[in-house]
Amino acid sequence: MDRGKTGALIASARRAQGLTQQALAGRVHVTAKAVSKWERGRSFPGVDVLPALAAALGLPVEALLSGEAPPSPTAEPPSTAAREGGLHAVPEGPASSAERGPARPAAPARNKKRRARLAAALVALSLAAGGVLWRYGGAIFQRGNPIPYLLAAAQLDSDTPFAEVGSGDGVYIAPRGECPALLEFVERTRHVTFVEQAGSGYLFSNGVDGLVVQSEVYWGRFTVYQVPMHTLQAP
Helix, strand or coil: CCCCHHHHHHHHHCCCCCCCHHHHHHCCCCHHHHHHHCCCCCCCCCCCCCHHHHHHCCHHHHHHHHHCCCCCCCCCCCHHHHHHHCCCCCCCCCHHHHHHCCCCCCCHHHHHHHHHHHHHHHHHHHHHHHHHHHHHHHHHHHCCCHHHHHHHHHHCECCCCEEECCCCCEEEEEEEECHHHHHHHHHHHHHHEEEEEECEEEEEECCCCEEEEEEEEEECEEEEECCCCCCCCCC
């Protein structure tokens, strides 16, 4: 996924739809600042926003993931009568063999060519799938479906030190290593104070009760945090 290509595609499609950044933001329930960051390649739309964004821009979700615009349908060439200013065509008799051009190959030959093209497409698809497994295999087999994690990781930058994976499950991803911004987020949203780190767990307390944020190294490059959803009551 190339944030720059996807951002350029979003900007181009938005203008083609006659939408401002504010209008597009209203349709997908985000801020205009978020749309601006997408278009400048500073971040990537969240997985929960992609379907609505694709619908608003008239694009398939796959185009947003790849950053490649779908091919435009090829218009049929105008008829001879249309090219000549709308003159009525004169009915003609059956065309001679010379006028009809070379004969179409027999059905068995056409089927053979079709099968050859299908086989080539299957080989190309297999090679592409093998490349994906080679590149993302660790992520696929570590936590199941890697797409929500990769989409969240694509949002990480100097302004976004951590990002939520999916929506509403308390799972966050950050670059591997310490993430003070996430610890501050937990303190602020769960009304607790960070106490200490014990192995892969981060211990927080409000003076009476405590909660633990579990962490796990993901794909060797990131850390995934599981933040409890409940908020502790004030003592």
